[in-house]
Amino acid sequence: MGLLEWATSPWGKLVPIHIAWFLIWVAVIAGFLFFIVHVTYLRYFAKPKEFAGSISPAVAAQIPDRVPRHSLAARLFHWIMAASMFTLLFTAFLPKVGVQFNWVTYHWIAGTVLTASVIFHIIHASFFMDFWAIWPDRIDLRDAWRRMLRAAGKPEPPPDRFAKYPLENKLYHGAIIAAGLSAILTGVFMMSRVHTVFFPRNPYLFSDLTWGMMYVLHGLSGIGLIALIMVHVYFGLRPEKRPITKSMIFGWMSRDFYLKEHDPKRWVVETSSPSSSSPSTSKGLEGRGLTDAG
Amino acid sequence: MAVIRDVMAAFELFQPTSVASAQKLLEQHGPDAWVLAGGLDSFDWLKDRIKKPKAVVDLSGIDELRGVRLSGNNGSDGIEIGAMTTLTEVVNHPIVRQKYDLLVQAAELVASPQIRNQGTIGGNVSQDTRCWYYRSGWPCYRAGGNICYADTPEGRNREHAILQADRCVAVNPSDSAPALIALDAKFVIRTRKGERVVDAEDYFVGPDIDITRLHILQSGDLLTAIRIPSTWASAQFYFEKIRDRNVWDFPLMNVASAMVTSGQNSSDTIDRIRISVNGAAARPLRLKAVEDAVRGKPRDAATGEMAGKQAVQGAVPLQFNAYKIPLMRNLVKRAIVGRPAGVEEATWAS
Numbered sequence: 001m002g003l004l005e006w007a008t009s010p011w012g013k014l015v016p017i018h019i020a021w022f023l024i025w026v027a028v029i030a031g032f033l034f035f036i037v038h039v040t041y042l043r044y045f046a047k048p049k050e051f052a053g054s055i056s057p058a059v060a061a062q063i064p065d066r067v068p069r070h071s072l073a074a075r076l077f078h079w080i081m082a083a084s085m086f087t088l089l090f091t092a093f094l095p096k097v098g099v100q101f102n103w104v105t106y107h108w109i110a111g112t113v114l115t116a117s118v119i120f121h122i123i124h125a126s127f128f129m130d131f132w133a134i135w136p137d138r139i140d141l142r143d144a145w146r147r148m149l150r151a152a153g154k155p156e157p158p159p160d161r162f163a164k165y166p167l168e169n170k171l172y173h174g175a176i177i178a179a180g181l182s183a184i185l186t187g188v189f190m191m192s193r194v195h196t197v198f199f200p201r202n203p204y205l206f207s208d209l210t211w212g213m214m215y216v217l218h219g220l221s222g223i224g225l226i227a228l229i230m231v232h233v234y235f236g237l238r239p240e241k242r243p244i245t246k247s248m249i250f251g252w253m254s255r256d257f258y259l260k261e262h263d264p265k266r267w268v269v270e271t272s273s274p275s276s277s278s279p280s281t282s283k284g285l286e287g288r289g290l291t292d293a294g
Numbered sequence: 295m296a297v298i299r300d301v302m303a304a305f306e307l308f309q310p311t312s313v314a315s316a317q318k319l320l321e322q323h324g325p326d327a328w329v330l331a332g333g334l335d336s337f338d339w340l341k342d343r344i345k346k347p348k349a350v351v352d353l354s355g356i357d358e359l360r361g362v363r364l365s366g367n368n369g370s371d372g373i374e375i376g377a378m379t380t381l382t383e384v385v386n387h388p389i390v391r392q393k394y395d396l397l398v399q400a401a402e403l404v405a406s407p408q409i410r411n412q413g414t415i416g417g418n419v420s421q422d423t424r425c426w427y428y429r430s431g432w433p434c435y436r437a438g439g440n441i442c443y444a445d446t447p448e449g450r451n452r453e454h455a456i457l458q459a460d461r462c463v464a465v466n467p468s469d470s471a472p473a474l475i476a477l478d479a480k481f482v483i484r485t486r487k488g489e490r491v492v493d494a495e496d497y498f499v500g501p502d503i504d505i506t507r508l509h510i511l512q513s514g515d516l517l518t519a520i521r522i523p524s525t526w527a528s529a530q531f532y533f534e535k536i537r538d539r540n541v542w543d544f545p546l547m548n549v550a551s552a553m554v555t556s557g558q559n560s561s562d563t564i565d566r567i568r569i570s571v572n573g574a575a576a577r578p579l580r581l582k583a584v585e586d587a588v589r590g591k592p593r594d595a596a597t598g599e600m601a602g603k604q605a606v607q608g609a610v611p612l613q614f615n616a617y618k619i620p621l622m623r624n625l626v627k628r629a630i631v632g633r634p635a636g637v638e639e640a641t642w643a644s
Binding site for chain 2: 005007008009010015017018095100101102103104193194201203204208211212215
């Protein structure tokens, strides 16, 4: 059983045409295995979270009740991307597992929406948000090492509180970038093989081999996204992560959660007055790149 | 690509004598099984070694799949044709000739007498497309690949689709299918879950739904019979097939209509009508919009002209098949008014 499907081109060459569709189930099973392993780990092996140091009462007093986390633009991007991503996955893979429907038009329209929203996000994140907030830094790597050693029972100092995003979020974002951009770039070229409103159909843009590799890469990205989205939804629904999920809906997280998990030095929340507790006090933070990277 | 045409690849041959055992074999072998009816489409595939099934289930020994059975008093409620009934048997059956002459007209135009002696009604409606890129074994969409070789600027697509193409532009080659749709036939299918009866037009699928097959039969399914109700018995029928060689050939396009009119003269009012065209898309098209438009209208040239124009709405020609648009207009028009002298027809200039 091969991982790829091959065919003989009209010129007698053996070329890949797409991934083997059983890999869809491999991705789904991998997603479920992750759930089981993670739940088992949390239930039987995980130790309570512990962070180095404590936040001074003076700093804590300056934190508003509602800590702004995601701007409206960022939230809209996230949910538009989510809707288009689910549409893409369902329209791509349901027909392959026997649910037949007219999927191509929905697929390329959803792909267009995803592409446009990702372009918006790249510009938005690069010029209007704290671009580096989502990338792992030295402290993340050091703390990840410490957390691993502590989990193994080694005597290591506890890690610092997180910046705006924990390392796991940052790594997940990196994986989504890799899978998402692969799917988008190959998908844009693949649109030249079907009739769309964007450009004339040209199936001979590349050689059979290049096209085959493009379909393979698109398929691999797609099944990678199946597993990644499953994991994302799983974490979004986990009770301890709900404050983060809610922040993607309402834009803010609670002061208590912020102080428990995040380091005010690494994720600076600007406030207008020490006693303020209204979300409006953080107005204008975003333009200064202090609140949002996701 | 070199095509080997000497002998077929080896397969295991099964010759069941009952539908139940045939179905069991099909379920047992799943996608590796090939259903053999008359063999006229199958042996092309097998001898060209394009399709290499591991198991072939030959239905020719199943008597219950053969023959025309009458329903009600001498067929007053319709007829049921076993899927393995040959086209010659269909054409020669007295009740079919008397009441469902549309099917006779269509079946008589299938290929040659020898082929009609061997070819079955079930095989005729279930046969695969004749797109030569696909039949040559090229890895096109229909073969599971990721390209349509016919839908390219250089592609030989004179015979291909003008309607409802979606990546693949192949067309359905059946002559009997549009006649059965016009007669409101029902197809009886044995599936793993039991018997399923579908309208004739729903037996066929386009590439937008399933790009690798022309009909809804899944692995393990078996078309066992075709039921024709008496609804359209002895109505006014029209069938016409356009082909390159009138001796015997697959259709470039064909049209079938069944009509009931009221009145005494040539411009009677159309009370009821069903009309279907094949060779325009990957599935035989029932022209519901045309039926609705002409119902209640006089059966005259103006109505036919209007129907023809409506039938080709949305047609998108390929490089070499634009002629199919006026052809379809004219066929639909003729299916309504016949071919009276002096009626102008649409023309095509290349």
